[in-house]
Amino acid sequence: MTRDGRLLRATVLGLVTFGLIAPIVLGLWQTGRAAFGILPALGQSVATAQPWHDLAALPGFAASLRLTLVTGLGATLLSLLLATGFCAAVHARMTTVAGARLLTPFLAIPHAAMAVGLAFVLAPSGWIARLLAPLAGWTRPPDLATVNDSWGLALTLGLMIKEVPFLLLVILSALSQIPVARHLAAGRALGYGRGIVWIKIIMPQVWPLIRLPVWVVLAYALSVVDMAIILGPSNPPTLAVAVTRWFTDPDPTMILPASAGALVQALIVGLAVALLVAVEQAVKRLGRWWLRRGGRGVSAGPGLWAAGLAVVALMAVGLLAMLSLAVWSVTWRWSFPQALPESWSLRPWSGARDSWMRALANTLLLAATTTALSLALAVAWLEGEDRARRTRAPWAEALIYLPLLIPQIGFLYGLNVGFLRLGLSGGITAVIWAQVLFVFPYVMIALSDPWRALDPRLTRSAAALGAGPGRRLWTVKLPVLLRPILTAAAIGVAVSVAQYLPTLFMGAGRVATLTTEAVTLSSGSDRRVTGVYATLQAGLPFAAYLAAVLLPAIVHRNRRALSGGTAT
Amino acid sequence: MKLSLGLVLSLLATPTLADWQDRLEAAQGQTVYFNAWGGDARTNAFIAWVGEQTQDRYGVRVVQAKLSDTAEAVTRVIAEKAAGQDDGGSVDLIWINGPNFLAMKEQGLLHGPFVADLPNARYLDLGPAAPASVDFTVPVDGMESPWRLARFVFAYDAARVAEPPRSMAGFVAWAAAHPGRMTHPDPSNFMGATFLKQALIELAPEAALLQQPVTEAAFDAATAPLWTWYDALRPNLWRGGETYPANESVQQQLLNDGEVDIAMSFDPASTAAAIADGLLPESARVFVPEGGSIGNVSFVAIPYNAANTAGAEVVANFLLDPATQARMQNIEVLGSFSVLDPARLDDAASQAFAALPTAPALPTLEELGPTLLEPHASWMTRLTEEWARRYTE
Numbered sequence: 008m009t010r011d012g013r014l015l016r017a018t019v020l021g022l023v024t025f026g027l028i029a030p031i032v033l034g035l036w037q038t039g040r041a042a043f044g045i046l047p048a049l050g051q052s053v054a055t056a057q058p059w060h061d062l063a064a065l066p067g068f069a070a071s072l073r074l075t076l077v078t079g080l081g082a083t084l085l086s087l088l089l090a091t092g093f094c095a096a097v098h099a100r101m102t103t104v105a106g107a108r109l110l111t112p113f114l115a116i117p118h119a120a121m122a123v124g125l126a127f128v129l130a131p132s133g134w135i136a137r138l139l140a141p142l143a144g145w146t147r148p149p150d151l152a153t154v155n156d157s158w159g160l161a162l163t164l165g166l167m168i169k170e171v172p173f174l175l176l177v178i179l180s181a182l183s184q185i186p187v188a189r190h191l192a193a194g195r196a197l198g199y200g201r202g203i204v205w206i207k208i209i210m211p212q213v214w215p216l217i218r219l220p221v222w223v224v225l226a227y228a229l230s231v232v233d234m235a236i237i238l239g240p241s242n243p244p245t246l247a248v249a250v251t252r253w254f255t256d257p258d259p260t261m262i263l264p265a266s267a268g269a270l271v272q273a274l275i276v277g278l279a280v281a282l283l284v285a286v287e288q289a290v291k292r293l294g295r296w297w298l299r300r301g302g303r304g305v306s307a308g309p310g311l312w313a314a315g316l317a318v319v320a321l322m323a324v325g326l327l328a329m330l331s332l333a334v335w336s337v338t339w340r341w342s343f344p345q346a347l348p349e350s351w352s353l354r355p356w357s358g359a360r361d362s363w364m365r366a367l368a369n370t371l372l373l374a375a376t377t378t379a380l381s382l383a384l385a386v387a388w389l390e391g392e393d394r395a396r397r398t399r400a401p402w403a404e405a406l407i408y409l410p411l412l413i414p415q416i417g418f419l420y421g422l423n424v425g426f427l428r429l430g431l432s433g434g435i436t437a438v439i440w441a442q443v444l445f446v447f448p449y450v451m452i453a454l455s456d457p458w459r460a461l462d463p464r465l466t467r468s469a470a471a472l473g474a475g476p477g478r479r480l481w482t483v484k485l486p487v488l489l490r491p492i493l494t495a496a497a498i499g500v501a502v503s504v505a506q507y508l509p510t511l512f513m514g515a516g517r518v519a520t521l522t523t524e525a526v527t528l529s530s531g532s533d534r535r536v537t538g539v540y541a542t543l544q545a546g547l548p549f550a551a552y553l554a555a556v557l558l559p560a561i562v563h564r565n566r567r568a569l570s571g572g573t574a575t
Numbered sequence: 576m577k578l579s580l581g582l583v584l585s586l587l588a589t590p591t592l593a594d595w596q597d598r599l600e601a602a603q604g605q606t607v608y609f610n611a612w613g614g615d616a617r618t619n620a621f622i623a624w625v626g627e628q629t630q631d632r633y634g635v636r637v638v639q640a641k642l643s644d645t646a647e648a649v650t651r652v653i654a655e656k657a658a659g660q661d662d663g664g665s666v667d668l669i670w671i672n673g674p675n676f677l678a679m680k681e682q683g684l685l686h687g688p689f690v691a692d693l694p695n696a697r698y699l700d701l702g703p704a705a706p707a708s709v710d711f712t713v714p715v716d717g718m719e720s721p722w723r724l725a726r727f728v729f730a731y732d733a734a735r736v737a738e739p740p741r742s743m744a745g746f747v748a749w750a751a752a753h754p755g756r757m758t759h760p761d762p763s764n765f766m767g768a769t770f771l772k773q774a775l776i777e778l779a780p781e782a783a784l785l786q787q788p789v790t791e792a793a794f795d796a797a798t799a800p801l802w803t804w805y806d807a808l809r810p811n812l813w814r815g816g817e818t819y820p821a822n823e824s825v826q827q828q829l830l831n832d833g834e835v836d837i838a839m840s841f842d843p844a845s846t847a848a849a850i851a852d853g854l855l856p857e858s859a860r861v862f863v864p865e866g867g868s869i870g871n872v873s874f875v876a877i878p879y880n881a882a883n884t885a886g887a888e889v890v891a892n893f894l895l896d897p898a899t900q901a902r903m904q905n906i907e908v909l910g911s912f913s914v915l916d917p918a919r920l921d922d923a924a925s926q927a928f929a930a931l932p933t934a935p936a937l938p939t940l941e942e943l944g945p946t947l948l949e950p951h952a953s954w955m956t957r958l959t960e961e962w963a964r965r966y967t968e
Binding site: 046047048049066067070130131132147148150151152155156157236240241242243252254255256257258259262339340342343344350352358359361362420423424425427428511515516517519523524526527528533534535536 | 608610613614616619620623638640641642643644645646647648649650651653654655656657658659660665666673674675677678682754755761763813814817818819820821824828829831832833834852853854856956960963964966967968
């Protein structure tokens, strides 16, 4: 280990600890103080458990809790089942790269934009109902709760439409590290059906590779705010929405029970992850016994096809939702039961041009800076590992995932107070910092595997030719890794564009982005203007993904081995 | 001696031009962060126009921080106070009303009194009982400046509804005859709470009590008939009263989609404006209960720690300019009624108001009937709490 390597590692560790982890701990600390009644601004300085009693007594608290568990656990479990089933059904016919391309629009579109589109597609007066209206003879929308239903079904569906593609991608990339075809052939030769080979042989190998992403999906589904506002029930809403509402209640003393609620939110995520680990252990024990029994009679075939069909149906609804956003953005009047707008117009675009241009400029600035910072930090981290010739310790992995596992609402209020103390009041700097907390982990996750998969012979050859560590990084590693770096950047852009709560809290509402505007406007009545913002919101990350595909193809047009994306 | 004392008194009583000149100079080059609900494109466009005007005239830029709920801005100021940031705050001007104002006033989070110092305050009736001096029965005390007039009205689609209900009590029979065809915004939202208050004023045995701060005994007595009425109404609401639209805009969208037949608004002109904007069918019209409806004034306030206080005052003053108010009342621009006292306008200003265009869905002042006073702000808090307790499962 060289001095240079040690310095680099120390710098990266310092940046991550003080830049990313400390703010979260600080935020949790502030929220925790308020949860126990300490809020000097309101003249409260004595620790008390009163906020917890107040929280428990708030109307709908228990129902909110139940709703959160049902939608969060339900959406995660169903998404995982469907994604696994779909992979088993179609894996032989789809390469990782083709799959990733197919899934790109679903990964790129932010949750809020998808929710806005879905709300229109699913509503009793929505697109599906309009298409059915001539058949069913409806002149008025049926009085059915198909969105904002009290069971949270629309919210569960919305989460699944976003999470299934993410899990598919994660599983596909895990499968590329496993000799699937050989396992299948061996299993068949021993008389096992295709589905059973997947369950008994392949999934046990895939699971350790996708465990952390599943935790992230679970944490997200349990604490999502923007999607739950748009699709979820309103009376009572899910806990995360209720806590956000209490934080912004006209009665400022509500901040105390709201803080307690934010801690409950974090506790729920912790317990859900613990539950998942317990289930994993149980399955491990039972699974071994089941494997040794060696039964061949069970067929999982029909289940796989059902999962495949369900995924296709989900994607179709998702595509319809994205399309509806674009259509609304060029509509003038479109009333029930017309299947298409009565009159079209570009006025939604031209009328709000100054506003969306400003929001677009802010969004671009934030996406560019947060992605650049996160990429630089990620490359420095990975290069530090290389120079130390060390693999990543579990605690380091935990550091990366921490911001994604702790619910945002748990520490954002406290973080805001902390930032204000530091004099980092509601400006673009504070928003950049807060967004990097969430952009960096995703960039790091996206870049780690391709970075480690880099053929070590390349750098060894360069070293043998006399290139120092710096030159090996700049002239060998980074150019060869251009495609995965750009893919990680595109993911960074998508994550930055989608950030709602951090932008709202840290920007003091002053930093208007496409997402904050889209969520605010979805509280208004003009679907056409919302369509404009949501279209832009989806278009920006999509353009970034497109660039990630096209740029390497152009740069490496005369280097065949580099354009195929071996490292992705 | 007498003469000079009189002179001094008159100087103290009315702000001199020189004082305002100082404020204008201080405001020059400032950027005012106007925190205002951002769900209405026309209001957003109007605020953008205000910004262009103040930039040209006074060198004051206006940036609208678009809120989905006014309480967001209140929370922000509290967070700043919590962090000890007593100046250079991020909120300069808030569009505010009722409980949010009461909360800020009680916590000492407001700058002022400043209204009487605004030159355009001379067009206002600032008498102690005037609507511009009281916000939900709480005296304004010069801590917030009026900018637009609000009246609670219902909107309906005349093509689908022949006879809208004539009173709040009448909604029960109407909803029974048309189940699932009406709803109200969630009472955690201002408009949903107003729907309940409108019914409370009509149904309460002793409406005068509502002007006093709420007490437990008064609350139980006053609201008993309200809950009976609501229990009869709720089963026939849209989706059986299990879920409610988040605010009046979402409900207007439901009316446009044909999911419900009745919407509500705090702006008598909003229906005509929405028709012009393609957001409601041409057949949409406005009605109010026969006994009249709740009315109040929308205000702007300046937080105690605002970074650009002088700029915020200049904007508040510009909002009260008769030309600004006439433009705001123009149905083609915003259509909100003016807060100015017509008796104090000069001929040119009166002419500007008289020459404004009209629209079929724009109610006349006679059609709007009498204005009912808002109950004391504490009633609203208590009412929404009790509603949440009773109807949140």
